[in-house]
Amino acid sequence: MSAPLLEVRDLQVRLAGRGGATLHALRGIDLRLDRGECLALIGESGSGKTLTALAVMGLLPEGARATGRIALDGRDLLTLDEDAWCGLRGRRVAMVFQEPLTALNPLQRVLAQVMEPIRLHRLAPDRATARQRALTLLARVGLEERQACAYPHQLSGGQRQRALIAMALAAEPELLIADEPTTALDARLRVQVLELLRELVAERGMGLLLISHDLALTARRVDRLLILYGGRVMEQGAAADLLAHPRHPYTQALWAARPRLGAGRDQPLHPLKGNVPALTQLGDGCPFAPRCPLATARCAAEPPGFDGRLACWEASP
Ligand SMILES: Nc1ncnc2c1ncn2[C@@H]1O[C@H](COP(=O)(O)OP(=O)(O)OP(=O)(O)O)[C@@H](O)[C@H]1O
Numbered sequence: 001m002s003a004p005l006l007e008v009r010d011l012q013v014r015l016a017g018r019g020g021a022t023l024h025a026l027r028g029i030d031l032r033l034d035r036g037e038c039l040a041l042i043g044e045s046g047s048g049k050t051l052t053a054l055a056v057m058g059l060l061p062e063g064a065r066a067t068g069r070i071a072l073d074g075r076d077l078l079t080l081d082e083d084a085w086c087g088l089r090g091r092r093v094a095m096v097f098q099e100p101l102t103a104l105n106p107l108q109r110v111l112a113q114v115m116e117p118i119r120l121h122r123l124a125p126d127r128a129t130a131r132q133r134a135l136t137l138l139a140r141v142g143l144e145e146r147q148a149c150a151y152p153h154q155l156s157g158g159q160r161q162r163a164l165i166a167m168a169l170a171a172e173p174e175l176l177i178a179d180e181p182t183t184a185l186d187a188r189l190r191v192q193v194l195e196l197l198r199e200l201v202a203e204r205g206m207g208l209l210l211i212s213h214d215l216a217l218t219a220r221r222v223d224r225l226l227i228l229y230g231g232r233v234m235e236q237g238a239a240a241d242l243l244a245h246p247r248h249p250y251t252q253a254l255w256a257a258r259p260r261l262g263a264g265r266d267q268p269l270h271p272l273k274g275n276v277p278a279l280t281q282l283g284d285g286c287p288f289a290p291r292c293p294l295a296t297a298r299c300a301a302e303p304p305g306f307d308g309r310l311a312c313w314e315a316s317p
Pocket residue numbers: 015016017023025043044045046047048049050051052061213277278279
């Protein structure tokens with residue numbers, strides 16, 4: 001059997017806190033992503049989604065220390081030096097960031113920005129070919145030549161997000177990471193961008209790691225879900241299975257809290273009570289224990305292991 005496109009095993013990330021303190025932010029992330037597959041990392045703000053993505057991109061904050069294994073096509077990325085990273089980043093692994101306005105250069109036309117990775121990685125023999133490729137890619141994400149030749153501020157939010165996707169795809173990466181790519185968009189455009197990403201994954205056979213706090217929006221548009229909380233994996237599985245039978249109390253709570261179409265005033269809302277703990281408040285046990293309806297003394301004292309599907313002492317089989 002060939003190696004998965006991306007395999008993360010027992011990824012632990014420690015950050016440098018104030019006054020020399022160490023913050024244990026990721027506490028053993030395991031994930032696997034195959035070519036042609038969409039995997040969504042889901043969790044509330046602060047659960048560790050972005051740090052997981054940054055670790056895979058080799059872009060952790062200054063002073064961070066990562067241990068475990070992150071393998072791309074079987075090659076361990078945690079052992080790479082910065083030169084080797086530069087050859088990979090943008091080329092084999094690319095990322096679409098949350099805020100297109102900050103990720104795009106305001107002084108350069110969109111077309112030039114999409115041509116840049118093609119030129120940088122020498123993927124076209126000359127400028128004219130690079131230009132043609134960039135235009136084709138921009139057309140694929142729904143931007144006409146007129147929009148391609150515009151500056152970022154002349155485009156709408158949805159068009160800018162599409163331009164950013166084209167830029168990330170320009171060097172034909174095998175792995176695309178999209179961090180909340182729809183946050184800045186309205187509901188209709190969010191769905192459109194997710195559908196576009198899914199089509200691109202199918203066409204190009206790349207892997208997509210999609211980061212989102214919105215289980216309801218994402219769940220039906222990806223193949224698998226990985227639910228994170230407090231820097232740990234709570235549950236993972238095929239999206240359809242997980243929605244039909246969410247087993248972890250956190251997944252159940254996220255799903256119950258989703259906004260529902262046609263919910264009348266008399267229908268009870270199910271907000272998720274409490275907040276994700278700050279890193280300094282995380283104890284030794286299951287991070288969800290303080291908010292969990294099933295928690296016992298054991299949950300607060302000892303973290304349940306992750307068996308490939310679930311990390312919970314109390315969930316019923
Ligand atoms: N540079 C940093 N220094 C200190 N703590 C950090 C740093 N970056 C992230 N953290 C902390 O690590 C934890 C995980 O952060 P992360 O950004 O991965 O969460 P997230 O799930 O992506 O949230 P969001 O949806 O808000 O981006 C949080 O408690 C966050 O405050």
